[in-house]
Structures are given as structure tokens and as C-alpha cells.
Amino acid sequence: MARFSTPMLGFLLLCCLAAGTEAGYPQYKDPNQKLGVRIKDLFSRMTLEEKIGQMVQIERSVATPEVMKKYFIGSVLSGGGSVPAKKASAETWVNTVNEIQKASLSTRLGIPMIYGIDAVHGHNNVYNATIFPHNVGLGVTRQLIKKIGEATALEVRATGIPYAFAPCIAVCRDPRWGRCYESYSEDHKIVQAMTEIIPGLQGDLPANSQKGIPFVAGKTKVAACAKHFVGDGGTTKGINENNTVISSNGLLSIHMPAYLNSISKGVATVMVSYSSWNGEKMHANRDLVTGFLKNKLKFRGFVISDWQGIDRITSPPHANYSYSVEAGVSAGIDMIMVPYNFNEFIDDLTYLVKKNIIPMSRIDDAVKRILRVKFVMGLFENPLADLSLVNQLGSKEHRELAREAVRKSLVLLKNGKSAYQPLLPLPKKATKILVAGSHADNLGYQCGGWTIEWQGLGGNDLTVGTTILKAVKNTVDPTTTQVVYSENPDADFVKSNEFSYAIVVVGEPPYAETFGDSLNLTIPEPGPSTIKNVCGAVKCVVVIVSGRPVVIQPYLAAIDALVAAWLPGTEGQGVADLLFGDYGFTGKLARTWFKTVDQLPMNVGDRHYDPLFPFGFGLSTQPKY
Structure with a gap:
């Protein structure tokens, strides 16, 4: 039997331990190793x-x-x-x-x-x-x-x-x-x-x-x-x-x-x-x-x-x-x-x-x-x-944050037929108010594309949230104020009901990517008809739910107040927070709002810049409550 000196035995033992460590626990699995060492070690082992x-x-x-x-x-x-x-x-x-x-x-x-x-x-x-x-x-x-x-x-x-x-x-x-x-x-x-x-x-x-x-x-x-x-x-x-x-x-x-x-x-x-x-x-x-x-x-x-x-x-x-x-x-x-x-x-x-x-x-x-x-x-x-x-997932804290984001993302584009007679904030106490429009009670439309499905969905069964209609009902005084909802009322209905005021919520249906490309950027029917029927008969605020500026100039004179709500997501209560004055409007446009699509593309700083509402525009209101 061969004999080894004590130092030689120690050296061989160390070599065996090192080899065993490398085989049993490679460097790439050791979080204490430097990033470069881990990458190099794992990479060297790969086919x-x-x-x-x-x-x-x-x-x-x-x-x-x-x-x-x-x-x-x-x-x-x-x-x-x-x-x-x-x-x-x-x-x-x-x-x-x-x-x-x-x-x-x-x-x-x-x-x-x-x-x-x-x-x-x-x-x-x-x-x-x-x-x-x-x-x-x-x-x-x-x-x-x-x-x-x-x-x-x-x-x-x-x-x-x-x-x-x-x-x-x-x-x-x-x-x-x-x-x-x-x-x-x-x-x-x-x-x-x-x-x-x-x-x-x-x-x-x-x-x-x-x-x-x-x-x-x-x-x-x-x-x-x-x-x-x-x-x-x-x-x-x-x-x-x-x-x-x-x-x-x-x-x-x-x-x-x-x-x-x-x-x-x-x-x-x-x-x-x-x-x-x-x-x-x-x-x-x-x-x-x-x-x-x-x-x-x-x-x-x-x-x-x-x-x-x-x-x-x-x-x-x-x-x-x-x-x-x-x-x-x-x-x-x-x-x-x-x-x-x-x-x-x-x-x-x-x-x-x-x-x-x-x-x-x-x-x-x-x-x-x-x-x-x-x-x-x-x-x-x-x-x-x-x-x-x-x-x-969907925690109360996160929903409150989203609601705050809604409040700070809305832009008030018009408030009253004259600056001296603002319509917003709306009174919470009124005899009877009308809520109308395709987007008033539609959580899917409110969220837009890339929500549950790639192209988004319509209706209220897609996920958990608060529609703008529900938010309005949550906000008004329940003892004095009757909220009437009619998605697309005719003018006679509006005139005969003696509403104190109306909230009209219209806009774009959900879309994503190429399906959303549009050369005309119009609000689809019945949106324009709803604006005409309601705003022609009673004081109205129109809330636009859309993924971009859309054609609104033809209806602007008939509208008392106009709000760009974009695609606010599940927390529709944030919209009512501003409409009724629990918080003030502060949002300023991050996009130019054009008059007609013939002007496009038109961006802030362009030589022939003639928008309906310029980049950075946004009216303010003070909290009422």
C-alpha cells in the first residue's frame, strides 16, 4: 500500500472537496457569487x-x-x-x-x-x-x-x-x-x-x-x-x-x-x-x-x-x-x-x-x-x-390610488355657455337628473381595449368595478335627488321630464392595435344623437370616454360643459368626484385636440397650429364640499 505524507493528504483532501463542491453545487446556483461569475459558469455548461x-x-x-x-x-x-x-x-x-x-x-x-x-x-x-x-x-x-x-x-x-x-x-x-x-x-x-x-x-x-x-x-x-x-x-x-x-x-x-x-x-x-x-x-x-x-x-x-x-x-x-x-x-x-x-x-x-x-x-x-x-x-x-x-389583487388601497388617478386625469374643456355661468360642479341636491349615453353604465367601455380580452369587452360582467352611472347614484343626495337612466332617450322624453340637468356619457367602443386605426375619429352613433336629444332640451355636461381626442366641434355649441375622461378604468367613482365638486378639476391636455381630421397630424410646436383645444389646456374648478 502506498503511503502519503500528511501535507500531501491535506492537499488531496482539499482538491476532492473543491471538486465535490463544484459538481454538487455549481457556482451559478450560489447567490453569493458575483453576477458575471454566475452567468459565465452557467453559460459554460449549456449546449x-x-x-x-x-x-x-x-x-x-x-x-x-x-x-x-x-x-x-x-x-x-x-x-x-x-x-x-x-x-x-x-x-x-x-x-x-x-x-x-x-x-x-x-x-x-x-x-x-x-x-x-x-x-x-x-x-x-x-x-x-x-x-x-x-x-x-x-x-x-x-x-x-x-x-x-x-x-x-x-x-x-x-x-x-x-x-x-x-x-x-x-x-x-x-x-x-x-x-x-x-x-x-x-x-x-x-x-x-x-x-x-x-x-x-x-x-x-x-x-x-x-x-x-x-x-x-x-x-x-x-x-x-x-x-x-x-x-x-x-x-x-x-x-x-x-x-x-x-x-x-x-x-x-x-x-x-x-x-x-x-x-x-x-x-x-x-x-x-x-x-x-x-x-x-x-x-x-x-x-x-x-x-x-x-x-x-x-x-x-x-x-x-x-x-x-x-x-x-x-x-x-x-x-x-x-x-x-x-x-x-x-x-x-x-x-x-x-x-x-x-x-x-x-x-x-x-x-x-x-x-x-x-x-x-x-x-x-x-x-x-x-x-x-x-x-x-x-x-x-x-x-x-x-x-x-x-x-x-384589486386591493382597496390600489383602487383608491386608481380613483385618485382618474380624478387627476380628467380634463375640463368647457364649463358653461359663458365663463360667468359655470355648470360644474353640479349640485348633489336636485329634484330629478338624467344620466344618458352608451358609456354611462358600461364598465367594459370605460376600461377600453387591453382589458380582460385583447380587444376589450362591453358590458358590466367582465370584472369588478364602478360604472359612472353607479358613481353618480353613490354621490347625489338620496333623499332629494331622483336619478333617471336612459341610454339613448329621444328629445320628447327629455323635454317632458323636467330634469334639473343631464349627464351624457358617450365615446368610442373598445379596441386595440390595428382594430382601432381610424381615419375619421368620429364618435359612433348613437353618441351624437344622444348629445343632440339631451343637450337640446336641458342643461348638460358631456363626458367623453375615448382613447384619444375625437371630433367634437360640431356639437360644442349645444353642450354646456365638456369633460375628456379618456379611458378611466374600473374606478368610475373618480369621475363623479369631480362632476359634483368633492374635488376640483386640475388636468391639462397632454395631447392636442384638433378641430377636424384634415388638420392631422398636428402637434404642439407645429407651424400651422390651430387646435380646438391646445396642448396644455384645461379649465379648473374649486372643490365645493
Whole structure:
């Protein structure tokens, strides 16, 4: 038997312990290791199949445990309206997300998947969540946005989800665009200020943070996503997914600034726009995605495509998918929102890499960025959600915050036929008042698109909230005031009832994306008829519920008072708070209100600026009670 000296035995023992530690507990699983060490260690262990799997995001409906394990899928999403069950509880959501996650954790390396969802005005896919005003209204508030981010993060985490596809930092330059309500303002300075939602969603960036490094502060925060890079709000005639024709200087001075703010606040991800810039699809624009965003701005999070975004590089979409995969990945997109045909994507990308058409260095860059975000978020330490936050969903505190946001987002555009005879605030004590209009008792219309379903819904059964009609009934004196509701009354009915005054609530039906593109921007019937029948017979305040300025000039002379309520969300009580003077109107337009669509596009600072109501306009009232 061979004999060893004591020092030699000690050295061998240390070597064995070190080897055992490395094999039993790899460095990437050690939260005490530096971020770079963890990324390098995990990355060095990954096969090509595992790397490509990390770059794939698939829809919940196809994310079976078998698929997650076989293809090492890196991310899952719920598209608009994709839910585990109708009116699913927070507990059901948590269990659904955890079941998918458990499949990811059972793979060879146990890399957790990241689950994303569109939480664009609160946790809007989920029943009983607080639905905040859409961004078009929040741009008016110029405040509260960080608190709204904090509340949204808590409600998203309540359902076990750690990643929100928000905020939209588009600068909508033409209200004919169907996504204009997702934009805070036509003015990039307001949009820049509203990026303060990012520290609300993700947490405040530590003081010593390196520029461009993503940051998410633990289990009550979510990874955010600045979107849609870049120029989505500047397309010709506001046509969705179309072409933004503008100089480099214009792109950089109008559409780019909010991305600088987002990156400086540690935003974890950036989503690319469907649109083109001067004819070149953004999903294929390497100069902007890699050259500018990644290299010049030093963004170190990951870049994600939009839904089937690479498919739409070609016209018609998916006409040459292999080319689309090559163009999108080569441009610098790190994670592809496939979301269904993952087999085809994986096969095509694998082929392109093995044939050296896409260099391995591009795959490596993508995967390191995705891993960086997952490590920063603490997903490796806390991959599974628990039920500790379920009571945050639709909490009283969050609903009060949303109600305050409604109050601060409304803009009073007219108050009385003359300045000396204001109609608002309305008296709570009156003999009989009329509430009319298609949007007065319709929670779905009040919330707009991207609520429960992608395109939104009508009616009052979609989620929990307060309609404007209910808010009025809650506010008036019940002992003296009779509230009569008639959705579309005729003139004779109005004249014969001797109403003290009327509240008419009309506007746009819900829509999202291309379905909302409009070249005429008119209020659909019976809205105009309701205004005419009611306001022609009794003193009236008209409340416009819409995702943008609409044609109102033809009716303005007949209207006593006019309020732009945008898309206020579930907390309609905030509207009544202002109408009856519990609080005063303070909102100022963050968008120009045009006279006719022939003037469009027309934005503040333009040479031929002749609006009905200019950017920054808004009448004030004093609280009455």
C-alpha cells in the first residue's frame, strides 16, 4: 500500500472537496457569487439546444410540461385574453405559473423560465384586478405614475408572474393610430417623465449601479419592458405597424429620448416595434437594435420581439420564415415571442447557427443577456411563487390610488355657455337628473381595449368595478335627488321630464392595435344623437370616454360643459368626484385636440397650429364640499 505524507493528504483532501463542491453545487446556483461569475459558469455548461431554448418565448396554451422540458423553453407569456380559466383567481394563476416553472426546473441545468404578461394599465388580463386609466389619461396627471407602477407590480406578482410588458413609451404623433391611448403624450418630455413607472415596477436603482445593467428588487417587483423600439407612434396617418418617415434627428429627438431615461433607470427588457423607419422594418434593423440600443446606449438587458414580430419582417407575414429568423436574430433580438410555431423557429435557428449563417457569438450575446435578467431578478433563488401576495389583487388601497388617478386625469374643456355661468360642479341636491349615453353604465367601455380580452369587452360582467352611472347614484343626495337612466332617450322624453340637468356619457367602443386605426375619429352613433336629444332640451355636461381626442366641434355649441375622461378604468367613482365638486378639476391636455381630421397630424410646436383645444389646456374648478 502506498503511503502519503500528511501535507500531501491535506492537499488531496482539499482538491476532492473543491471538486465535490463544484459538481454538487455549481457556482451559478450560489447567490453569493458575483453576477458575471454566475452567468459565465452557467453559460459554460449549456449546449446549443439549451441556449436556443432560452431565446424562445411561447404562449401559455402550448407550454405543456413536456414542451418546456424537451426544448428548454426560456419564457412563456399570456397573450391578451389568455387565462387559465374565466375569472380565474390569483391562486389559480399562481398554480398555473408554478406548474410550468416546475417543468423548467426539472431540466438538466434547472434554468427557470420567465413568465410575461401585458399589464399595461394595471394587471388588465386578470379578473378583479385594479384597472388604472390608460396611459393617455395618466399623461395628464404628470404624477402618481411611480405609485401606479408599485401597485401594478404587486398585483402582477400576486398571480405568480414576474415580468410585465410595460411601459409603452411611444410618442403618439397622430391620434388616428389605434394604439394612441397606450401613449402618455405627443410630447416626448412628458413621456420621458412618465418612465418613472419603471422604478415603480422594478424598484429604485441602487446608487452605485452600472449604466445599462437591468435591476429588479426582489419578490414584490417585476421586470419591466420599454416598448416599442422605436418610432411606433410616428407612422404615416397613424396606421398601425406602418412606416415612420422621419430624419435621424427627428427620430432621436422625438421618439428616442424616453429610451435613454428607461435605460438609466435599469429597465430589464426592451421590445421591438412592428413598425418600420424610412422603409426598414425595426425587427430587422441591426443599426438601431444592436448599433444604437446595445452598443451606444449600453443597454445590458435583453431585447424581445413583439408577438410574431419576426414573421412580419416579410410581406405577407411568414412568407420566408428562415429569412425572418436570420434577419431578426442578426439584428440583435435576443428573445423571440414566437409564440406558437416554436418547432419551426428552433429548427430554423439551429440550422442557421450550424451553417455559420448566424455566428455563435450572436447566440452567446442573446443568452447571456437573458440569463443576466433572470439572475438579477432572483429567479434562481425564488423560481416558484407562493400565495403571500394574493390579497394585493384589486386591493382597496390600489383602487383608491386608481380613483385618485382618474380624478387627476380628467380634463375640463368647457364649463358653461359663458365663463360667468359655470355648470360644474353640479349640485348633489336636485329634484330629478338624467344620466344618458352608451358609456354611462358600461364598465367594459370605460376600461377600453387591453382589458380582460385583447380587444376589450362591453358590458358590466367582465370584472369588478364602478360604472359612472353607479358613481353618480353613490354621490347625489338620496333623499332629494331622483336619478333617471336612459341610454339613448329621444328629445320628447327629455323635454317632458323636467330634469334639473343631464349627464351624457358617450365615446368610442373598445379596441386595440390595428382594430382601432381610424381615419375619421368620429364618435359612433348613437353618441351624437344622444348629445343632440339631451343637450337640446336641458342643461348638460358631456363626458367623453375615448382613447384619444375625437371630433367634437360640431356639437360644442349645444353642450354646456365638456369633460375628456379618456379611458378611466374600473374606478368610475373618480369621475363623479369631480362632476359634483368633492374635488376640483386640475388636468391639462397632454395631447392636442384638433378641430377636424384634415388638420392631422398636428402637434404642439407645429407651424400651422390651430387646435380646438391646445396642448396644455384645461379649465379648473374649486372643490365645493
